[in-house]
Amino acid sequence: MRAFISLLILFLALPLSAAAADLVLIANPKAGIAHLTQDDVTNIYLGRYRRLTSGVTAEPIDLPNESEFKARFYRQLVSKSLPEINAYWSRLIFAGKTQPPQLAGSAEEAVRMVARRPGALAYVERPHADARVVVVFELAN
Amino acid sequence: MKNTASPRRSWWQGIVFRSLAAVGIVTFLLGGLSSVAIRQTVADQMHLQAIERLGELLDTVESTASVACFASDEQLAREVALGLLRNREVQRVVIFVGGKELARAERATAIVSDPAQAPVRRTLNSPFKKDEAVGEIQLDADWDAIFLHVEKNGRLAILLLMAQLVLVIVGTGGMVFMVVVRPIKATSDRLHRLDATSGKQLRTPDGHEHTEIGRLVDDINELTGRLVTTLNQERELRRQQEIDQRKYYDLFDNASSGIFVADATGRLISWNPAFVALTWLPNPDQVTGDTPRQLADARWANVDQVAALLRCSLAKHAPCGDDLLLKGNRGDDRWLHMAITPLGDGSVQGTITDVTTRKREEISARRLAITDSLTGFANREGLLQEFLEFDLATDQRFALVMIDLDGFKKINDSLGFPVGDKLLLEVAVRIRTAGQPSDFLARIGGDEFVMVLEGEEREELVTPRIAALAEHLAEPYGLEHGQTTALSLSASLGVAFCPRDGSDIPQLLRSAELALNSARQTNSHYYQFFDPTLQTAVEHRRRIEDDLRQAVASQDLYLVFQPIVDIHAGRLVGAEALLRWQHAERGFVSPDVFIPLAEQIGLIGEIGLRVLDQACAQVATWRQGGLDIYVSVNVSGRQIPDELTPEMVVATLQRRGVPPLAIAIEITEGVLMDNVAVAQRWIESLRSAGLRIYLDDFGTGYSSLSYLKRFPMDTVKVDKSFIRDMNADNNDRTLVDAIITMARSLGLKVVAEGIEESSQLDLLREMGCGYGQGYLFSRPIPAADFVVTAARINAELAAWHDTAILSR
Incomplete structure (x- = not known):
C-alpha cells in the first residue's frame, strides 16, 4: 500500500516539479550585481572572461555531469549537449590555459558556496534559491 | 618506243619528305602553341587547387581555432597555427582576435615570393553563436613550392605532347610512303618499261583496285588503248592513201584522155602519155636538157584559142572548154576538145580528148542543114x-x-x-x-x-x-x-x-x-x-487590111438597101442589101476594093455572116411594120460552102424570126465554076430550106446556058452594063431580049439591074422583064429612109403604070 502511494506521489509530483522547477542563476548579494544578461552568463561559464561589471572576479560553479540540472542549464543557455560542452573544455584543458568552472557536489553545496563567496555564481532550481543568494538571471525554457 | 630517261630527282623533292615537312611544321607550330596553353592552364589549375587545398586545411582547424579565439587562449591558438605550418605549402599562419594578433607561426626560411598572391583569410565565429565573429585566421601559401610543382607537371605534359607529335609524324610519313609513294613509284617504273604501242596494259598495284591510284592506272590504260587505236587507224589510212595514189597513177597513165597540169603562162608541169600522143609533142624521154615545154608548142591551128582558154579559166575561176584544131604533119588535122580547170594556186589542170569524129560529123551535118x-x-x-x-x-x-x-x-x-x-x-x-x-x-x-x-x-x-x-x-x-x-x-x-x-x-x-x-x-x-513605089503600094494595102479588120470589129461596115420593083405589077417587092464602109479618114471605100481584100485575108466569112444577120433583122422589122418585102443578100464564092453553110443560114433566119421566102441569096457565075458539085449541093440545100437563089451579074462571065440548066436557080439578074448601053436597036438590046426570053423559057424570073431612065423601063417592060432595080427608082439607101422611099416608089409606079396602060 505504501509503495502504491509512493508511486502515485511520484507520478503526481514529477509533472509538477518539471513544470515548476525553473533554473535560475544565483549570486552572492555582495557581488554587487543585480542582473546578468545571457551573454554575460555564457562568457563567464565558458571561460571567455571572469570579471563581473562590479569588478569582482566571477567564480562560476558547475554541477557534476550526472546532475540533471547541468544538462538543462547548458541546453537552455547555449543549446549544447553535455558531451559538446565537455569536448569544448577538453580542447582548452588539453592545449590551452583557460580553466573550467569549479565543480560543486550538489545543488545544496552550490548554494552554500555562493552564500559563502562573494564572486561565486551557480545555477539552481528556483526553490533552492533562498535568502542567502540573489537571482541574477532566469533561464528560459 | 624508247623510254626517255627521267631526270634524277633529289630525295627532298619526294612526296614523303614534302608531306612530312608539312606535317612537321604544322605539328610543331600547334605543339608550341599547345605547350604555352597547357603551361598556362596547368599553372592556373595548380593555383586554384592550392587555394582549395588551403581552404580545406583551414576547414579542419576552424572549430578549434574558433574555440581558441572565443576563449582568447593564445596557447590553443598557437597549437593550431603550428599544426597548420606542418603543411609544406603553408608559409605563415596568423590568428587574430578583435583585430589583435592572438597567435603567429611562420617558417624560418620563408620568403614572400609574390606579393600579388593574397593570403587566405577565414573569419572565425563563436562556437555558441554562429553569427558572432570572434576572430580571424590568415594563412599565407608557400607559392615557390607550389610553382615548383607546377613547373614539373607542365614539363611532363609538354614532353608527352612532343612524344605524341613525333609518333604522328612518323606514322604519317610511313603511311604516305606505303600507301601513296610506293604504288606510284611502282606504277611509274612499270610505265617506263611498258611499250604502249604494243597494246600491253599497266597492272594495278595490289590493294589499289578502288583507290585513286587504281583509277589513274585505269585512265592510263584507256589512254594507251586509244593511242593504239589511233595508231592503227593512222596506219590503215596511210595504207589506203598509198593504194589510192597507185590507183590514181594507173588512171593517169592509162587514161585515153590527155591530162596535164600547167602554170598560168601555159608552161607544162606534168602530163600523161595520152597527152603526148594526142598533141604530138615530143616525149619526155626524148627531151634533152631543160627544153621548155609549153602548151603553145603543139601545132595548134590557132594558138590564140589556147591562150584565151587559159585566161578564161583563170579569170572566171571556173572550168572553160573549147574545141581546138591541131594541124597534122601530113594534113591529118585533128580536133581536140580542151577543158581547163583552175587549181586555185595559179596553175591549171586540163584534159584533152580527141573529138575529130564528132567535129567532122557536126560540120557535115551543118553543111547538110x-x-x-x-x-x-x-x-x-x-x-x-x-x-x-x-x-x-x-x-x-x-x-x-x-x-x-x-x-x-x-x-x-x-x-x-x-x-x-x-x-x-x-x-x-x-x-x-x-x-x-x-x-x-x-x-x-x-x-x-x-x-x-x-x-x-x-x-x-x-x-x-x-x-x-x-x-x-x-x-x-x-x-x-x-x-x-x-x-x-x-x-x-x-x-x-x-x-x-x-x-x-x-x-x-x-x-x-x-x-x-x-x-x-x-x-x-x-x-x-x-522600086520603092512597090513598097508603098504594099504598105497601103496592108493599112487598108488593118483598117478593115478594125472596121469589122468596130462595126464601121453597114448595110444599105436598093429597092427592087415588080415592073408589071408596078410596086416595090424587095431590096438588095449592099455593104458599105465609111472609113473614118479615107471616107467611102468601094466594095470593089474591100470585098476582095476581105476574101484574101479571110475576113469574108465573118462579114458575110454579119450581113446576113443584119439583113434578116431589117427585113423582120419591115415585115412587122407591114412592109411585106424580101431582101437579097450577096454571097461571095469564098463563103461557099464552109464559111456560110446552109445550116448557118437557116439558124440565122430562125433566130431573127424571118420566113425563108423573105431572104434571097445572090451568087455569081464564078461561084458555080470553081467546084460544080459542091456548089450544087449547097444551092440545093438552101432551096429545099425554102430560100430563093439569084444568079448575079449574068452576062459578064461565061453566061453558060448549061449552068442555068444544071443549077436550080430562081432568078437571073441581068448585069447593069447591058441595061445601061441598051438602046432601041443595038446588040445589047438583042442580048437582053434573048436572056429574058431564055430565062422565061427555063421558068426563071429576071431582074434588070441599073435602070436609070424611064425609056429603059419601058423597053424592059415591052420585053417582058419581070423586075428591075436602079437609080430610076432609088439609089441604095439606109434602112431608116427605106419606108418613106418605098411609099414614094409605089406612088410613082402607080402613076407610071397608069400612063403605060393608057399608052398601050
Whole structure:
C-alpha cells in the first residue's frame, strides 16, 4: 500500500516539479550585481572572461555531469549537449590555459558556496534559491 | 618506243619528305602553341587547387581555432597555427582576435615570393553563436613550392605532347610512303618499261583496285588503248592513201584522155602519155636538157584559142572548154576538145580528148542543114547564114536576084515530082552556067531560086545578065520522061540591090519578091527591079487590111438597101442589101476594093455572116411594120460552102424570126465554076430550106446556058452594063431580049439591074422583064429612109403604070 502511494506521489509530483522547477542563476548579494544578461552568463561559464561589471572576479560553479540540472542549464543557455560542452573544455584543458568552472557536489553545496563567496555564481532550481543568494538571471525554457 | 630517261630527282623533292615537312611544321607550330596553353592552364589549375587545398586545411582547424579565439587562449591558438605550418605549402599562419594578433607561426626560411598572391583569410565565429565573429585566421601559401610543382607537371605534359607529335609524324610519313609513294613509284617504273604501242596494259598495284591510284592506272590504260587505236587507224589510212595514189597513177597513165597540169603562162608541169600522143609533142624521154615545154608548142591551128582558154579559166575561176584544131604533119588535122580547170594556186589542170569524129560529123551535118540536097545549092537557111554576119560597114555591095518558075506547080502536079525534080535540076544548071564563080546560089523554096551577084550595084550593068538568064530559062526543056518531052515554062525575076533596097537578107528577099510579083503581074517583062513605089503600094494595102479588120470589129461596115420593083405589077417587092464602109479618114471605100481584100485575108466569112444577120433583122422589122418585102443578100464564092453553110443560114433566119421566102441569096457565075458539085449541093440545100437563089451579074462571065440548066436557080439578074448601053436597036438590046426570053423559057424570073431612065423601063417592060432595080427608082439607101422611099416608089409606079396602060 505504501509503495502504491509512493508511486502515485511520484507520478503526481514529477509533472509538477518539471513544470515548476525553473533554473535560475544565483549570486552572492555582495557581488554587487543585480542582473546578468545571457551573454554575460555564457562568457563567464565558458571561460571567455571572469570579471563581473562590479569588478569582482566571477567564480562560476558547475554541477557534476550526472546532475540533471547541468544538462538543462547548458541546453537552455547555449543549446549544447553535455558531451559538446565537455569536448569544448577538453580542447582548452588539453592545449590551452583557460580553466573550467569549479565543480560543486550538489545543488545544496552550490548554494552554500555562493552564500559563502562573494564572486561565486551557480545555477539552481528556483526553490533552492533562498535568502542567502540573489537571482541574477532566469533561464528560459 | 624508247623510254626517255627521267631526270634524277633529289630525295627532298619526294612526296614523303614534302608531306612530312608539312606535317612537321604544322605539328610543331600547334605543339608550341599547345605547350604555352597547357603551361598556362596547368599553372592556373595548380593555383586554384592550392587555394582549395588551403581552404580545406583551414576547414579542419576552424572549430578549434574558433574555440581558441572565443576563449582568447593564445596557447590553443598557437597549437593550431603550428599544426597548420606542418603543411609544406603553408608559409605563415596568423590568428587574430578583435583585430589583435592572438597567435603567429611562420617558417624560418620563408620568403614572400609574390606579393600579388593574397593570403587566405577565414573569419572565425563563436562556437555558441554562429553569427558572432570572434576572430580571424590568415594563412599565407608557400607559392615557390607550389610553382615548383607546377613547373614539373607542365614539363611532363609538354614532353608527352612532343612524344605524341613525333609518333604522328612518323606514322604519317610511313603511311604516305606505303600507301601513296610506293604504288606510284611502282606504277611509274612499270610505265617506263611498258611499250604502249604494243597494246600491253599497266597492272594495278595490289590493294589499289578502288583507290585513286587504281583509277589513274585505269585512265592510263584507256589512254594507251586509244593511242593504239589511233595508231592503227593512222596506219590503215596511210595504207589506203598509198593504194589510192597507185590507183590514181594507173588512171593517169592509162587514161585515153590527155591530162596535164600547167602554170598560168601555159608552161607544162606534168602530163600523161595520152597527152603526148594526142598533141604530138615530143616525149619526155626524148627531151634533152631543160627544153621548155609549153602548151603553145603543139601545132595548134590557132594558138590564140589556147591562150584565151587559159585566161578564161583563170579569170572566171571556173572550168572553160573549147574545141581546138591541131594541124597534122601530113594534113591529118585533128580536133581536140580542151577543158581547163583552175587549181586555185595559179596553175591549171586540163584534159584533152580527141573529138575529130564528132567535129567532122557536126560540120557535115551543118553543111547538110544549109544545103539543098537536090541542086547542091544553099537552101534558105544557108543563104541566111552566109550573109548573117553581113554588115553595112563592110561596104559590101551586091544584087540579089529572086527567080520564080511560073507554072512549075502545074507540071509537078500533072507529071509527078520526079519530072519536077529533073526540071529543077535543069533549071539549076542553067542558073549556074549563067552565073559567075563569085555568085552565091540558093534554092529557097520549091521553085524559087536566089542568085547573089557580088559587086553588082547598078541596074544598067546587071540588066543584060538578068535578061539573058530570063531568056535562057524560058527556052524549052527536053526531059527524059518515058518519051522525050519538051516542056516550056517561063521564069519571073525580081532584083534588089544591097544596100539600096535592104540592109539584110530577109529585107532584100522581101524587096526582090515584091519586084518579082510586079514582074509577074505586068507580063511585059520577065524581070523587074525593085522600086520603092512597090513598097508603098504594099504598105497601103496592108493599112487598108488593118483598117478593115478594125472596121469589122468596130462595126464601121453597114448595110444599105436598093429597092427592087415588080415592073408589071408596078410596086416595090424587095431590096438588095449592099455593104458599105465609111472609113473614118479615107471616107467611102468601094466594095470593089474591100470585098476582095476581105476574101484574101479571110475576113469574108465573118462579114458575110454579119450581113446576113443584119439583113434578116431589117427585113423582120419591115415585115412587122407591114412592109411585106424580101431582101437579097450577096454571097461571095469564098463563103461557099464552109464559111456560110446552109445550116448557118437557116439558124440565122430562125433566130431573127424571118420566113425563108423573105431572104434571097445572090451568087455569081464564078461561084458555080470553081467546084460544080459542091456548089450544087449547097444551092440545093438552101432551096429545099425554102430560100430563093439569084444568079448575079449574068452576062459578064461565061453566061453558060448549061449552068442555068444544071443549077436550080430562081432568078437571073441581068448585069447593069447591058441595061445601061441598051438602046432601041443595038446588040445589047438583042442580048437582053434573048436572056429574058431564055430565062422565061427555063421558068426563071429576071431582074434588070441599073435602070436609070424611064425609056429603059419601058423597053424592059415591052420585053417582058419581070423586075428591075436602079437609080430610076432609088439609089441604095439606109434602112431608116427605106419606108418613106418605098411609099414614094409605089406612088410613082402607080402613076407610071397608069400612063403605060393608057399608052398601050
